[in-house]
Amino acid sequence: MPDADGSRSFVQSLARGLAVLRAFDADHPELTLPEIAQRADVSRAAARRFALTLAELGYMASDDGRVFRLTPAVLQLGYAFLASQPEAKLLQARVAELAREVGEHTAACVLDGDDVRYVASVRSDRLVSLELQVGSRLPAYVTAMGRVLLGELPDAELDAYLRRARLERLTEVTTTDPDLVREAVRRARADGYAVIVQELDPGLKALAMPARRPDGSVAAALNISMRTGIGRSREQERDELLTFLPALRACAAAVEADLAAAGR
Secondary structure (H helix, E strand, C coil): CCCCCCCCCCCHHHHHHHHHHHCCECCECEEEHHHHHHHHCCCHHHHHHHHHHHHHHCCEEECCCCEEEECHHHHHHHHHHHHCCHHHHHHHHHHHHHHHHHCCEEEEEEEECCEEEEEEEECCCCCCCCCCCCCCEEEHHHCHHHHHHHCCCCHHHHHHHHHHCCCCCCCCCCCCCHHHHHHHHHHHHHHCCEEEECCCCCCEEEEEEEEECCCCCEEEEEEEEEECCCCCCHHHHHHHHHCCHHHHHHHHHHHHHHHHHCCC
C-alpha cells in the first residue's frame, strides 16, 4: 500500500524523526515536547516517542524529561557529508585565505531547495548580527549568494521558484515583489556577481559570485559579508562592497584552478 506521499518506498517515521531534529536551531536550542510537536508538525505523542528515541541514541538529551536539546553527536550527521565532499574541504581552505586577506566574514554556499546552505564559513568578529556557519540556511531570494545561484537556473525553474517561495519582508528594504527579485537575479547572472545591502538584516551587506567546475557548472557561490556603516547611503555601502570584487574574483579563480587540478 502506498505511503502518505504516494510512494511505497517513503518512510514517514524517518521523515518525522528528521523533522524533530530540524526543529532545533539557533533561536530554539532547547524545546519542550509541545514545542517540538508544533515545530516538527507531529502529534505530542509522536514528539515524545521521537525525542526519547533520539535521546536513547545519543542525539538529544534532557535533564528533566521535559526540556530537550541536541547533543554534539548530531555533528556526526553533518560531518559525514563534509567528509564525503572534497569540494567542501577545498572551499573551506580558500574562504579562510580570503577572510585573512579582507578581514571580513567569508563563506561558500550551495542551493538547497529554496534556501542557500553554508558549506564553508569563516566568522568575523565584526559581524555579530547573524550566526553564519557551516550548515546554516538562509532564504535564497534575499541573499547575494542566493541570487547568484538562482541565476544559474533555467528561466522556467526560476519562475517556478518565484511562484512557490515565501518572499517575506525581513527589513524595510527587502525585495519581495517576484518581478523585482527576478530582475535582481538576472542582473546577477549578467554581471557575474550580486550585491545586497540591508535586505536580509539592517546591519548587513554582502557580495557574492560563483566558482565554477571545469564543465561550467557552479560548485558554490563565494561570499563576503560585512557590517553596514552609520549614516551611509545604500549606494555608498554598495560602492564599498565592490572594492572587494577583485579579491573575491581571485578567490573564485583559485577555487576553479583547484577543482580543475583535482579533476572535479
